[in-house]
Amino acid sequence: MNSFNKKKEDTLKTRFFTTIILIPIVIAILFLLSPEKFGFIVIIVCTLGAWEWTKFIGWKSQKKRIGFAISFTIILLMIQFSFSDITKIINEPIIIYGLWIGLIWWVITIFLTITYPASTFLFNSVIMIILFGFLTIIPFYCGMMTLRTISYHTNTFLGSWWLLYVMLLVWGSDSGAYAFGRTIGYNKLAPKISPNKTWEGLLGGLIISEIISWLFITFAPVYIIPNYLKTISIIVVIMSIFGDLTESMFKRQSNIKDSSNLIPGHGGILDRIDSLTAAIPVFAGLNLLIFNGFSF
Known part of the structure; x- marks a missing residue:
């Protein structure tokens, strides 16, 4: 085995073990923490994402990078503390x-x-790159908190299930796109941004997402399922792809491979939540603002 293949295999092993560790942690955060504590965790994730975003800006100074990240912490804390009732936001x-x-x-x-x-x-x-950072991270926080607190007083875990659903939808479509792209992928989706993505992979991701949607409708302990869920799920998956492509676009412009190395085998926070930064606010926004405010 040559050094390149060995390094790739080691990276895959590291990614696998990191994933095994992270999945139960994420589930515990979704279901065990109160909305307020959950919000603090989301703020930490957003702060780290903001720190990584400074690589797109091209800042080398850690003082600038940390200062930019802290500005997000302050803004998001001000938002969270402004809620009269965090369970009814x-x-x-x-x-x-x-x-x-x-x-x-x-x-x-x-x-x-x-x-x-x-x-x-x-x-x-x-200024534009900074603006893009705010447009990506702030709505992500709003979407996470919206979904977590859906009908909180009626069913404490309803929002947790919806958040888990969107995450599974995105992760499943990513895996499906990778599998289909590697096996039958030929036609490039966005060769100038992400050469490995294919239209066949997109189709595979949509197929897997529809299977996940069906499984959720059939087995999830959610008392009411909207009849438009499959349709909205397709929209969310497509937008999650644009979330991935957008970060890839910024990384290509900045000539960087990963946003950081905070997560062993995975890169940075933004590398792991790039699809979710689009999927979460789009799913929450479509349900709240377009389809009758989660009154399923």
């Missing part, structure tokens, strides 16, 4: 605005990725 104006901003931003990313590299003129401005 679905009607909070700042949450509604945050989700609308998220929906609009992820529609914009479709055009940014489709027109890449023509859209790169926007990436030459530090």
Whole structure:
């Protein structure tokens, strides 16, 4: 075995063991923590993501990078402490605005990725890259908190199940896209941004996501399932792909491989939640703002 293959095998082993450790931790956070404590965990994740985002800006100074991350911590803490009742934030104006901003931003990313590299003129401005960071991370926080607190007083774990559903949907579609892309993938999806992604992989991801949706509808202990769930799940999966492509686009422009090495075998926080930063606010926003506010 040559050194390249051995290194690749070691990376895959590390990724596997890290995943095995992280999955129960994520599930415990979703189901065991109160909304307030859950919010603090999400703020920590967002802070680390903001710190990694500074690599897209091109900042080398740790003072600048840490200062940028702390600014997110302060903003998100101010948002969280502004809630009159954290278990009933679905009607909070700042949450509604945050989700609308998220929906609009992820529609914009479709055009940014489709027109890449023509859209790169926007990436030459530090102010624009900083703005993109806020448009990615703040709606992600709003979406996470919205989903976690759905009907909290009626069913403490209802929001936890919906969050787990979106995560499984994204992770499953990612795995399906990888498997189909590796075995039958031929037609490149976005060769200028991510050469390994294929249309066959996209199809495979959608197939797996529909299977996950069916399993959730059939077996999940959720008392009401919206009849549009399969349709909205397809939209969310497609947007999660654009979340992945958007981060890949920023990394390509910044000439970096991973956002950091915080997670052994996986890269950085943003490398793991890039798809979720799109999927979570889009799923929450479509349900809350478009389809009758989670009144399934």
